[in-house]
Amino acid sequence: MNRRLLLPRESGLFRYAELWLDGAEILYVNSSRFSERYSRFQISDIQALVVTEFSLWNPLRSASLGLSFFFTLLLLILAPGAWAWWAVVPGIWLVFALLDVARGPRCRLVLHTAVSTVTIEAVRTMKQANQAVPALRALITSVQGELSRDGMTITAPIRSAGDVPVVKNTPLLQRVLFGMVVAHAGILAVLFFAKQMENGLGLSFTLLAAEIVMGIIAFNRRREVGIWVAALSMVIAILATVDAGVLGFSMTKSWIEFFRAVDRGGVRPENIEWLWLREQTVARAIWHAVVGLSGWVAWLINKEPDAQ
Amino acid sequence: MGYVVCGGCAMQVQTANWNAGGAIPCPVCARGVEVVVFPAAMRPVAGAAPEAIVTGEEASCYNHAANRAVAACDGCGRFLCTLCDIPVSNLRVCPSCFEAGKGGVLDQVRLTERTNFDTIALALVTLPIPLCWLIIFTTPAALYFAIKHWNDPSPLFPRGKWRQWLTVAIAILQVILIVSLVVFIVRMQGGNR
Numbered sequence: 001m002n003r004r005l006l007l008p009r010e011s012g013l014f015r016y017a018e019l020w021l022d023g024a025e026i027l028y029v030n031s032s033r034f035s036e037r038y039s040r041f042q043i044s045d046i047q048a049l050v051v052t053e054f055s056l057w058n059p060l061r062s063a064s065l066g067l068s069f070f071f072t073l074l075l076l077i078l079a080p081g082a083w084a085w086w087a088v089v090p091g092i093w094l095v096f097a098l099l100d101v102a103r104g105p106r107c108r109l110v111l112h113t114a115v116s117t118v119t120i121e122a123v124r125t126m127k128q129a130n131q132a133v134p135a136l137r138a139l140i141t142s143v144q145g146e147l148s149r150d151g152m153t154i155t156a157p158i159r160s161a162g163d164v165p166v167v168k169n170t171p172l173l174q175r176v177l178f179g180m181v182v183a184h185a186g187i188l189a190v191l192f193f194a195k196q197m198e199n200g201l202g203l204s205f206t207l208l209a210a211e212i213v214m215g216i217i218a219f220n221r222r223r224e225v226g227i228w229v230a231a232l233s234m235v236i237a238i239l240a241t242v243d244a245g246v247l248g249f250s251m252t253k254s255w256i257e258f259f260r261a262v263d264r265g266g267v268r269p270e271n272i273e274w275l276w277l278r279e280q281t282v283a284r285a286i287w288h289a290v291v292g293l294s295g296w297v298a299w300l301i302n303k304e305p306d307a308q
Numbered sequence: 309m310g311y312v313v314c315g316g317c318a319m320q321v322q323t324a325n326w327n328a329g330g331a332i333p334c335p336v337c338a339r340g341v342e343v344v345v346f347p348a349a350m351r352p353v354a355g356a357a358p359e360a361i362v363t364g365e366e367a368s369c370y371n372h373a374a375n376r377a378v379a380a381c382d383g384c385g386r387f388l389c390t391l392c393d394i395p396v397s398n399l400r401v402c403p404s405c406f407e408a409g410k411g412g413v414l415d416q417v418r419l420t421e422r423t424n425f426d427t428i429a430l431a432l433v434t435l436p437i438p439l440c441w442l443i444i445f446t447t448p449a450a451l452y453f454a455i456k457h458w459n460d461p462s463p464l465f466p467r468g469k470w471r472q473w474l475t476v477a478i479a480i481l482q483v484i485l486i487v488s489l490v491v492f493i494v495r496m497q498g499g500n501r
Contacts (some may be wrong), residue, residue, distance in 0.1 A: 023398055024398055027464075029464075029465075031424075033424065033427050034423065034424055034428050034431070034463075035421060035422065035423045035424060035425055036421065036422045036465075037420065037421050038420050038421065038422075038464065039420070042395075044348060045348055045396065047345065047346055047348045047349035048312055048326075048343060048344060048345045048346065048349055049316075050312055050321070050341065050342070050343050050344075051331070051341070052314055052315030052316050052339055052340070052341050053331060053340040053341075054339060054341055055339075055396060107315075112311070112312065112317055112349075113348075114348075116380075117311075121491060133342070133344065137344055138415075140346050141346065144346050144347045144348055145347050146347075147327060147345055147346055147347045147349070147350065148361040149326070149328070149329075149495075150328045154347045154350070158334065210340045232317055242381070249408075261486075289435060295484075298372035
């Protein structure tokens, strides 16, 4: 099987797309995860590539950010004393919007042959297009030669298709994940020394949820980032799951104790006592610091092959 | 070739803006559009008209005796004229070999879609977990898909069997859970009487 991946896999929760070099053809795979569709294009038949850039703020990103602001406003109006608790709601939308914005403006790449016009879903952002189009151009011109701007002159191919470098994925997700984990440790340390640990519970819950999801996705990209970065991503996902379970259990138990105390009378809402707050904060901060920094170290060691 | 359009507004991109070395703003929607055109776009469309045999020494097509052969089929070796010559991947095959799908390469080339039953089975056994009652219906379905398609070939991209193993393991746990629950409810009702 003489087949190699031309561009990094572009994936979402229920979709992914890949572009492969398969002999003298480009094999395009578009999948909903439950099914895969294959299209093949002879390199010598490809007539044009068209990239259209879209604005940074698409409706999805604007809606996510809008929802985040809306819930923050609602929180400040309806429950100003419990903002730290409910920060999880706008937090999720904010994290989603910021992660998506960090990918840069979106784009559409269309591939033309004499008989078909196909949108290549493997390239969805301008960052990807800026890497993919030169690579695809080099590949196609290595077979067809280059066409001058006036369309009158064709320069003969100067290298073979096998020499065309493969575009590597930028491990943005891993960098964001390890950065977030270290930042989480930092926030917990600040709250610990400021004796405001209870204000970090809602935020911790949001961040732990994000760490679980991102850890799993990062591990899923293990082929592009090396074994240590992938292993640490999985460690983060596992520890965050356990930690979220402990946090959820302690919060539920604290609430039950609180309601019992309310029934007995004489307890005000601000008097809620969080169980194992100090121990949890310290343990959470330590594992975040250790794993986050290890992740950065692993990424730095692995950096050279990624930059090629 | 005059059909290159902006991906935002479908306005045709002028030929003067092809191979401009970067994005040019679309005159209608102002989005940046980069068009990279290759020599294949300027290639005249070749006709498939076969050439007639002039002398008796020329090889003729297996299917059309009056037409000059231009290639031999990579599947069966028969001589083919331009009408019968089908280029597939790096092969040239005749219509009957193409129809029969001779050779593994042809099978791969002709494959345009594949259903991942292992992923469907895993989704069926995991996604309904939050809605506990739904697993009564989805667990048997997941087991059915996992076992029925256990030995399905993966012609293009090899897929491991870990999804099927995981499906079966989770499904067994769910069956144990359901049976335990039923036994528990029956015993409780027996105790109440």
